[in-house]
Amino acid sequence: MAEGFRPAFVEVDLDAIAQNASALAGLVAPAELCAVVKADGYGHGAPAVARAALSAGAGSLAVALVEEGVALREAGITAPILLLSEPTPDGIAEAVARRLTLTLYRPAAVAAAQRAARRVGVRAAVEVKVDTGMHRVGASEDDALAVAGAIAASADLRLTGLWTHFAVADEPDDPFTATQLARLAHTRARLGAAGIAVGRVHAANSAGALAHPASRLDLVRCGLALYGYSPVAGAGPALAPALSLKARVHLVRTLPAGEATSYGRAYRLPRAGAVAVIPLGYHDGVPRALFDGGGEVLIGGRRRPVAGTVTMDQLLVDCGPSGDVAAGDEAVLIGRQKDDAIDAAQWARWLATVPYEVLCGIGPRVPRVYRGGPPS
Ligand SMILES: Cc1ncc(COP(=O)(O)O)c(C=O)c1O
Secondary structure, three states: OOOOOOOEEEEEEHHHHHHHHHHHHHOOOOOEEEOOOOOHHHHHHHHHHHHHHHHOEEEEEEEEOOOHHHHHOOOOOOEEEOOOOOHHHHHHHHHHHHOOHHHHEHHHHHHHHHHHHHHOOOOEEEEEEEOOOOOOOEOOOHHHHHHHHHHHHHEEEEEEEEEEEEEEEOOOOOOOHHHHHHHHHHHHHHHHHOOOOOEEEEEOOOHHHHHHHOOHHHHHHHHOHHOOOOOOOOOOOOOOOOEEEEEEEEEEEOOOOOOEOHHHHHHHHOOOEEEEOOOOOOHOOOHHHHOOOEEEEEEEEEEEOOOOOOOOOOOOEEEEEEOOOOOOEEEEEEEEEEEEEOOOOHHHHOOOOOOHHHHHHHOOOOOOOOOEOOOO
């Protein structure tokens, strides 16, 4: 169990990350695998995940924020890092200084990138994101032509890529993914006709990489699959979930049948028995809704129901009448214990959400402990 005053931690299996990276890189070759490590590596810890992925076949990294790219650089990671959204002008200056690859989609940002590159004295790498239907960020096709043209015409910038992001790639039968790919190809063709070489072209997230082979193009940007979950049931190679959430039982108390527990007294013991207190709560990423959704915890290799409203720092578990649970026992909220396992996909069903939100939601005060991984 991890050292700490509170016996609760996330365990990250870096060999699982490496195995997933290797399987994905093999599947999509000759396309490059770009490991998406934003949101602190989907809660796993970005530097450690980045190193494991790069050692096992990923060629580059992607993050959402300049700050996330800076943290990787400060951890000593020199691999190419793509920013997935356009930063503010100050963010652009910092990104250029840190040799992060910019993604731009507005003409004003091109001017800011040019100024920053001149100041730093580099020819900064820039990619253009085109909105093909997700309608979140990215340029319209006409704006993409203008932005790419300005980048290509600049002596201070290098146009290294053109890319887009899918809206429904996790629904393999939805024809809209093909529509988005066709729109991306159209933008590329118009740029080609204008004599502008765009560099690499990419579109696929995990779902694209796994379920839409035609979308692999020059590079795939995989997040969820790298962490061991497929967004499309049954698609792609076997993947190993890398994250476990564990704690030790803080105390056990015996209560009579019919007694109600926690805030709101919403859980009533069906029979006399033991209630275990687990030192993890909603600040740690165990949502209150886990109780309403029928969530369970593994203790002694058996699933036991969450017994009442999850609180900020603690949750309760009904361990029944058998007296087989004691303070100090290992509790597994996500992960394997003996012959059973609970994964983030199961949590997502209990919580009516997606595994992404479960993994990213595990709070910063839960220590991350690493197993395996490349030699440092
Ligand atoms: C632009 C972009 N590309 C790639 C990804 C990775 O997606 P996934 O985790 O589904 O592989 C994300 C994640 O949300 C993203 O925003």
